[in-house]
Amino acid sequence: xxxxxxxxxxxxxxxxxxxxxxxxxxxxxxxxxxxxxxxxxxxxxxxxxxxxxxxxxxxxxxxxxxxxxxxxxxxxxxxxxxxxxxxxxxxxxxxxxxxxxxxxxxxxxxxxxxxxxxxxxxxxxxxxxxxxxxxxxxxxxxxxxxxxxxxxxxxxxxxxxxxxxxxxxxxxxxxxxxxxxxxxxxxxxxxxxxxxxxxxxxxxxxxxxxxxxxxxxxxxxxxxxxxxxxxxxxxxxxxxxxxxxxxxxxxxxxxxxxxxxxxxxxxxxxxxxxxxxxxxxxxxxxxxxxxxxxxxxxxxxxxxxxxxxxxxxxxxxxxxxxxxxxxxxxxxxxxxxxxxxxxxxxxxxxxxxx
Numbered sequence: 001x002x003x004x005x006x007x008x009x010x011x012x013x014x015x016x017x018x019x020x021x022x023x024x025x026x027x028x029x030x031x032x033x034x035x036x037x038x039x040x041x042x043x044x045x046x047x048x049x050x051x052x053x054x055x056x057x058x059x060x061x062x063x064x065x066x067x068x069x070x071x072x073x074x075x076x077x078x079x080x081x082x083x084x085x086x087x088x089x090x091x092x093x094x095x096x097x098x099x100x101x102x103x104x105x106x107x108x109x110x111x112x113x114x115x116x117x118x119x120x121x122x123x124x125x126x127x128x129x130x131x132x133x134x135x136x137x138x139x140x141x142x143x144x145x146x147x148x149x150x151x152x153x154x155x156x157x158x159x160x161x162x163x164x165x166x167x168x169x170x171x172x173x174x175x176x177x178x179x180x181x182x183x184x185x186x187x188x189x190x191x192x193x194x195x196x197x198x199x200x201x202x203x204x205x206x207x208x209x210x211x212x213x214x215x216x217x218x219x220x221x222x223x224x225x226x227x228x229x230x231x232x233x234x235x236x237x238x239x240x241x242x243x244x245x246x247x248x249x250x251x252x253x254x255x256x257x258x259x260x261x262x263x264x265x266x267x268x269x270x271x272x273x274x275x276x277x278x279x280x281x282x283x284x285x286x287x288x289x290x291x292x293x294x295x296x297x298x299x300x301x302x303x304x305x306x307x308x309x310x311x312x313x314x315x316x317x318x319x320x321x322x323x324x325x326x327x328x329x330x331x332x333x334x335x336x337x338x339x340x341x342x343x344x345x346x347x348x349x350x351x352x353x354x
Contacts, residue, residue: 025189
């Protein structure tokens with residue numbers, strides 16, 4: 001028999017979350033499925049999200065795989081192309097591109113078709129990562145509007161604080177000011193802005209983490225936002241042992257028993273994608289009951305406190321995150337974000353869809 005760890009993907013929940021996004025905005029939806037759909041599987045997620053008007057990702061190979069699987073929607077490369085040699089393949093498969101750099105505009109001469117490339121021109125309004133500075137926009141627009149390869153242009157930006165108290169007001173005002181002269185489609189809203197700031201919805205919204213049933217806000221749960229969890233991670237107890245007072249557990253002896261304890265060993269570790277830095281006390285469900293992790297997470301196993309769970313034995317079910325234990329709670333305990341956990345599930349973990 002194989003190790004008992006499994007990731008479960010609820011495709012109905014994925015569709016529910018897409019429909020939730022649809023109810024929030026009349027804008028077209030560019031579903032973000034980068035990083036293997038945040039660890040949920042590219043093609044299975046795209047199929048569940050097939051009502052979206054577009055898909056956004058990073059890798060040209062993934063974009064081609066969507067086209068070859070029969071998807072007709074707009075497919076957008078969020079970082080655009082990296083070399084002129086990619087442009088013929090983009091033309092063949094009709095892949096749209098973000099343009100965020102003058103170097104990309106210079107490479108456009110290698111595009112083999114006239115008036116066929118849809119461009120999303122990225123403007124830096126404060127994220128200070130990718131995009132043209134406001135003073136660079138007129139020259140970039142002039143070149144793109146005159147270029148023989150370019151068909152349609154969409155203006156876009158990305159918010160740096162949409163999930164925080166700072167909000168989007170300053171960036172939104174800057175974007176509106178510098179793009180006022182252009183009557184072109186716009187795309188601004190990520191998940192957080194889609195959920196919280198209707199003024200940012202414009203023509204295209206770009207939901208990502210909310211589609212997978214996780215909240216972008218530290219103070220608000222996914223359930224409160226009307227979202228359903230898509231991924232859950234499960235395993236089993238594979239060993240039970242008694243720990244005497246003063247004995248430690250796992251590498252480094254970071255946890256020592258203050259009294260006699262009953263400890264379970266779970267078949268899940270950082271090589272499966274569970275965060276190694278999750279501390280003692282991180283919550284976990286064993287046989288549907290909440291308990292805590294003990295000691296350091298190892299490559300293939302972690303330990304849990306069974307002292308108050310006398311009926312639990314080898315083979316008892318374990319939920320690492322899922323129903324009754326949101327992934328955001330595990331992420332918070334581990335000092336990270338839900339994106340990190342969802343994207344980290346490794347290929348050795350079997351996936352069950354339902």
